[in-house]
Amino acid sequence: MKRDGFCLVCEDPRHHACAVCCRRCQDLVERVETRVGLAFSAGTIREALRRSWDGEARCFRCEYTGIKLSDVQHHPAELVFDHAGPTKSDGLRITARLINCIKTTLSEAEFYELVPALASVLAGEGDRDALEKLVYAHVQRGRTPTAEDCETPDSQGS
Numbered sequence: 001m002k003r004d005g006f007c008l009v010c011e012d013p014r015h016h017a018c019a020v021c022c023r024r025c026q027d028l029v030e031r032v033e034t035r036v037g038l039a040f041s042a043g044t045i046r047e048a049l050r051r052s053w054d055g056e057a058r059c060f061r062c063e064y065t066g067i068k069l070s071d072v073q074h075h076p077a078e079l080v081f082d083h084a085g086p087t088k089s090d091g092l093r094i095t096a097r098l099i100n101c102i103k104t105t106l107s108e109a110e111f112y113e114l115v116p117a118l119a120s121v122l123a124g125e126g127d128r129d130a131l132e133k134l135v136y137a138h139v140q141r142g143r144t145p146t147a148e149d150c151e152t153p154d155s156q157g158s
């Protein structure tokens, strides 16, 4: 919903007459826009933030898990932006720093396949060979995660 004078993401009052967002949301949009190579439009970033915003709880939520996100830098639940897949057309997701570290360079589909397989193996019930196949398939595509996939100096996701 779009209301005059209110943030396009969270519907709080806009921080400036010419602005389209409140200060908090504008800061989040600018944080992503300035990241080299990400190249998502401000509109795409606002749309992702709008999907993530929980107006009743007045917080952003992880698009993968639904957990409440933090605005504290380097907190495990800090709001970070994630490439849903290897290409720009795969889109942008909002998630928690720790969840993004777990996802690294996995596509959404790979992430949703790997996590339950891992959980089953850790619980002693899973198919270790199937998990091994998933892990090796990822490496064979030349997308071995690096330290940068988990930790970036400016608090951004991968």
Ligand SMILES: [Zn+2]
Residues within 6 Å of the ligand: 007, 008, 009, 010, 011, 012, 021, 022, 023, 024, 025, 026
């Ligand atoms: Zn806002």
